[in-house]
Amino acid sequence: MTYTTTLQTPLHSGFDARTTATEALAGRDLSGMQAIVTGGYSGLGLETVRALAGAGATVLVPARDPHQAQAALHGMAGVEIATLDLLDPQAIDTFADAYLASGRALHILVNGAGIMATPLLRDARGYEAQFATNHLGHFQLTARLWPAALRRAQSARVVCVSSLGHRQAGVDLDDPHFLHQPYDKWRAYAQSKSANALFAVELDRLAAAHGVRAFSLHPGAILTPLLRHLDLDDMRGVGALDEQGQVNPPPQSGFKNVAQGAATAVWCATSAQLDGIGGVYCEDCDIAALVADDSTGSGVRRWASDPVQARQLWMQSEQMTGVRFDCDAE
Template identity: 65%
Template sequence: MGHTTIQAPIPSGFGPHTTAREALGNRNLEGIVAIVTGGYSGIGLETSRVLAEAGATVIVPARTPDKAKAAVAGIPRLELETLDLMDPDSIDNFADRFLAAGRPLDILINSAGIMAAPLMRDARGYESQFATNHLGHFQLTARLWPALLQAKSARVVAVSSRGHRLGGVDLDDPNFDRRTYDKWKAYGQSKSANVLFAVELDKRGSAQGVRAFAAHPGLVMTDLSRHLSEEETGRPKQINDEQEKPAPDPEADQFKTVEQGAATSVWCATSDQLDGMGGVYCEDVDISEAVPADSEKGTGVRPWAIDPDIAQRLWELSEKLVGVKFTI
């Protein structure tokens, strides 16, 4: 266990048009317990539905469960719970309730997220995109660790984005206390943090049967875009570092359906093609290729998101910021 998985396509035989159901195949998930944050809207909702319809018990934590009720109506074996990723006490309370039930946790998909939000801070003063997309999920995973170990063979999926190419994590000023706030830099940082989290979690957990993956869903129009202007959403190339440069890879700029967007997360969480692997960034239902920092490709993972040294330093910083240590 614990050997390094190469950051390169397997290849899986799947692709950008594969749906979550196709990625799952005819796998039976009866007896499997999954938690999907953000599992009541967009890609998360489709992820929850596909897992539940295949037999898994799916717990979906929501800030406002009443609101989420209508969205998940009719999905079998789905349980709504309360959780606010911006509120550390809420994360602890959710984890305590889950652990008290004594269930193992086979699959944790950290799918909730915000994108390009104006500058907001959580109760601790942490920048909202870093706090929600990374730190909240870091704390949640740390607190659920006993249940992941109990599963004997668990997978954690950090839903990232190709937005990670907008920049790495500034370990000296992750919360924009000193540098000028830029909503896209902050988004890129939080998505790079997601990948680095999967890298380090896999390194630490693989010997105990917990493997971790980072997944880029693809470009999907969901509620995630709620902070963007019409001009921004009308241009998928907004995520290009320099907007005036046409994307050299038109295929990478194709919008996906929600069914296609959920495919990579579901594949990372369930596929036996990934048995014995982990710590890699995946997209289009395969392990992604590693590309150089100056790559103009729409696809591929950038070096700052998979650097093991940065991953370890971010981990230690995150433990300090959330005040929770992983008991690995």
């Protein structure tokens, strides 16, 4: 397949894999800004919320389990909680309607919630759960928040948390829900992460004229609850366990800690270094390089940065969700 890719030119930002979320903010004052962080009560999302709220933003955390979110976020100033299940289209609409009714703008949307390498699960529509949660749920949420929230901000950013896991597979536009092929939990995860990156490509193309820019990113390898579905062999395979089956803590494992893992999302959401830029895949608080399809290292593969693939996925996502994303709507 021939790909036409987005411009992936590293900025040499001055940051690196050791940069923390607080350092990525570079002292920026976010007072008066409104943010939504999905997955914001666990792992990297929780650290992202802590950094944004600590810089003065008001942060709304949608949660499938509000009681768990309340416990995790207790005592954190400037943070609100609302109910949302990304596998439930009606719940997404209810959440979005409530936000729109509040009259608030939305300056930062971090689409960070996700699941990884689960057994085969399907939502009520029959859609494979990793694709439905990681991509389609966020597609619908962003679409529903668009007219009166992101546009109202006049200058906003949408940050899609992808993964280096995208390198294992692109999006299978013919059978994204494994209806006609054996289910593979890692391929399903990989295609959902490629979808996150492609969503940012097309959203940025459509939304840039309205002052809204979109980014995707690899946060790094971090030990978080995202790994909860992995068995011991999986954990060894991703480098989370040593030969004795004990957890490999950072930095011995090569993993980041949570503060470092949240840094690139915070950087994408706030950095002035990205002013006038969008639609790019980032890592280690910089724009990632475009790499060969068979590369085993970091960087973005062509299938996750191809505007043609991004447009095709966009159109299919509208059909799957029944939600038309009208970037010209008021």
